[in-house]
Amino acid sequence: MRTILFLLVHLLMAVLLSPASAAPKPAQQLPEIGFAIIKTSRVAVMEGLLLPGGSFSKQIDSNFSAFLIKHRDEYFLFDTGMGRQIDQQYRADMPLWWRPFFKYEAPVLPAREQLDRAGIPPLRRVILSHSHWDHAGGILDFQEAKIGVATAEMDVIRHPTRGPGGSWASQIGRASIQWDLLKFQPQPYRGYAQSLDLFGDGTVVLVPMPGHTPGSIGMFLTVDSGQVYFFIGDVAWTVDAVKVGAPKFWAAAALVDGHAEQTQSSLEHLRSLMRQDPALVLLPAHDSAVQDRLGYFPLWIK
Numbered sequence: 008m009r010t011i012l013f014l015l016v017h018l019l020m021a022v023l024l025s026p027a028s029a030a031p032k033p034a035q036q037l038p039e040i041g042f043a044i045i046k047t048s049r050v051a052v053m054e055g056l057l058l059p060g061g062s063f064s065k066q067i068d069s070n071f072s073a074f075l076i077k078h079r080d081e082y083f084l085f086d087t088g089m090g091r092q093i094d095q096q097y098r099a100d101m102p103l104w105w106r107p108f109f110k111y112e113a114p115v116l117p118a119r120e121q122l123d124r125a126g127i128p129p130l131r132r133v134i135l136s137h138s139h140w141d142h143a144g145g146i147l148d149f150q151e152a153k154i155g156v157a158t159a160e161m162d163v164i165r166h167p168t169r170g171p172g173g174s175w176a177s178q179i180g181r182a183s184i185q186w187d188l189l190k191f192q193p194q195p196y197r198g199y200a201q202s203l204d205l206f207g208d209g210t211v212v213l214v215p216m217p218g219h220t221p222g223s224i225g226m227f228l229t230v231d232s233g234q235v236y237f238f239i240g241d242v243a244w245t246v247d248a249v250k251v252g253a254p255k256f257w258a259a260a261a262l263v264d265g266h267a268e269q270t271q272s273s274l275e276h277l278r279s280l281m282r283q284d285p286a287l288v289l290l291p292a293h294d295s296a297v298q299d300r301l302g303y304f305p306l307w308i309k
């Protein structure tokens with residue numbers, strides 16, 4: 008009896024400690040074309056600020072995310088979220104009276120650090136949906152990269168402003184930044200009059216979406232599975248807001264949207280796109296609900 012018990016215990020140990028169960032999970036295979044969401048920081052905000060009709064007693068998360076795109080051998084970022092120097096930049100360019108309302112919470116995990124840790128090769132380019140502080144906060148961490156922006160955004164970049172709807176001198180004012188002006192072609196795409204097919208294969212297509220800033224851009228990305236994602240920057244803060252057709256709480260919109268009618272028409276365009284193609288997945292830069300559902304770097308969406 009004792010021997011049987013002894014054998015059983017050993018058998019159990021062998022199963023539990025077998026290489027199959029002890030081995031680390033195999034790394035997820037990299038996509039040919041796919042993306043990963045890099046959450047650099049977040050902040051809890053009143054739901055009513057992000058969602059028209061939302062509650063002002065309930066808090067939800069607003070993310071500050073960068074999006075890492077893999078297109079075959081090239082990796083690039085769409086937006087940067089918060090970078091290594093965000094604390095100094097915030098002190099320099101967020102006036103004291105705005106700080107209680109527009110902030111970010113620790114820990115900040117800059118995209119540069121997350122990429123370095125994962126062994127992602129140096130980036131040759133970063134593209135900005137627009138130049139606001141919570142999107143351009145990391146560009147100084149990528150000095151070797153060209154920073155792609157719409158030509159229409161250069162006017163904002165040449166005349167930096169402070170505060171919550173600002174493009175900050177502390178982030179975009181440095182002469183060493185290699186700006187790369189994106190040249191949109193008169194090539195209609197999904198109802199947009201102009202577009203830029205970045206690799207010439209239809210997988211990454213940029214479109215102008217002026218309003219929130221003059222040079223705001225959106226990016227359509229078709230991943231390995233054939234699923235199309237549309238990165239819309241700050242045209243709306245949440246997908247739910249697009250669905251109800253009102254991008255932002257009015258007071259917030261007045262602060263951060265450069266041009267109200269243009270922003271509204273960019274939003275109407277989004278609504279018609281969603282009606283035409285219900286499978287299209289919209290990705291606002293700050294929408295934590297959508298991003299939580301998809302998962303975060305090092306997880307790849309493909």
Ligand SMILES: [Zn+2]
Pocket residue numbers: 137139219241263
């Ligand atoms: Zn913005």
